[in-house]
Amino acid sequence: MVLKINNELIEDFSSFEDLLNNYPDLAETSINWKNSEIKTVYKHDRFVYIGQREMGILDTSDQNVNVIGSEDATTCHIVILKNLTTQSYGIIHIDSHRENQLEKLVLAMVQNYKTDSETSQNNLNTKFEVYIVGGYNDEKDTSRQITRTVMNYMISEQTKLFHLKLACAGFINTRTVENLENEILNYPAPIHYGVAVNGKSGLIFPAKFISHAPDKDIRMLKSNVVLVYNSKEGRICVPVFDYDSCSSAKLWIQVNDDIILNNLSTSPKVEPSHFCDDMRNMFKRMVTDPDPHETLFKNNSDRYYSLNNETLDWELDNPELYGSNHTKDKQQFSLTDFIRTAKKI
Incomplete structure (x- = not known):
């Protein structure tokens, strides 16, 4: 065997x-x-x-x-x-x-x-x-x-x-x-x-x-x-999960593609064209949802999605529980924070 x-x-x-x-x-x-x-x-x-x-x-x-x-x-x-x-x-x-x-x-x-x-x-x-x-x-x-x-x-x-x-x-x-x-x-x-x-x-x-x-x-x-x-x-x-919000998330959203590729990819020369936008969207989510248990996983519950048989889109179950999140991020970000985070990644 x-x-x-x-x-x-x-x-x-x-x-x-x-x-x-x-x-x-x-x-x-x-x-x-x-x-x-x-x-x-x-x-x-x-x-x-x-x-x-x-x-x-x-x-x-x-x-x-x-x-x-x-x-x-x-x-x-x-x-x-x-x-x-x-x-x-x-x-x-x-x-x-x-x-x-x-x-x-x-x-x-x-x-x-x-x-x-x-x-x-x-x-x-x-x-x-x-x-x-x-x-x-x-x-x-x-x-x-x-x-x-x-x-x-x-x-x-x-x-x-x-x-x-x-x-x-x-x-x-x-x-x-x-x-x-x-x-x-x-x-x-x-x-x-x-x-x-x-x-x-x-x-x-x-x-x-x-x-x-x-x-x-x-x-x-x-x-x-x-x-x-x-x-x-x-x-x-x-399933419910947690993450530590990156202190430099706002800066990662603004940097050019070369910086993202050279710091966040194992294969920067051959990533698909949407890789950098995907990474920016991920950091945007960190900014809008710094505490996922408050906004993404209400009542510490998993997120479920069902297939709409008419549109064939996967739609979030009970979307009314989540509403629109307009979190105002009050953190201040510096270039030093950004460089420190890049080295860790």
Whole structure:
């Protein structure tokens, strides 16, 4: 019970290059997937967007949602798991090698379908298909560190069986951006930033999304990995969390793109075009909502969103509880505060 490719046990991992050289079938599948067309996911597809440090679980029988996926992965990895017992799909957007984020999805998928009548032994034998997308041969080697954490977890996990079916990551997911004026400035970049799965058809495809709603600016502020959607509930949930309001938030809103990219990104040369605006919106939320328990999580309650079957928008449940927040921020900000915060980040 660990990691297998073509039913062959994988006992160690060095790199995707070595792995795919040893398993040409997996290499062919991954290269073919890399060369497939990127599809845009629209509202009529009835989708859930999973952001960084978020997880989702989609059943094939879900009546509200057909598609679940994520994008904006540069050094991050997006992993899709298929539970071969329940046929459900799980997805997670992994952004760090310092914690075992994939294990959180595995545990959530097992727990989500556990009943009182099931024994612990039933759950020890869970089998998953694994699809990895994202990460590239970046200049800081950040992607490779995340890859090792993901792969080593599956190899060492003794209670679950993983079948690796797709590895569009690392060197396979890397292209070179050429600068015709100065060859020295050529640099690597990802080919694919996103992936989605259609729960009805089982199709896993390169994806970009028409929207990252709801409330992306709020969701970006959390620090823990959280489950934001599962088909049992049928609603998007942003669990209660807290954050320390950044003393330099107002200044971050005003600085130019280069400062944001060079201080807040692991891959400043290859971030999607909306990255800087997303970061500014996050800092704006800090300014307008310095105390999230007062304005964002009333009565210490999670935020729930339901899909409007007419507009196909995810709408906040009980919006009347929140009202309009016109918080007046009385803090004073200095350039010293800004530089100190930038160094911490």
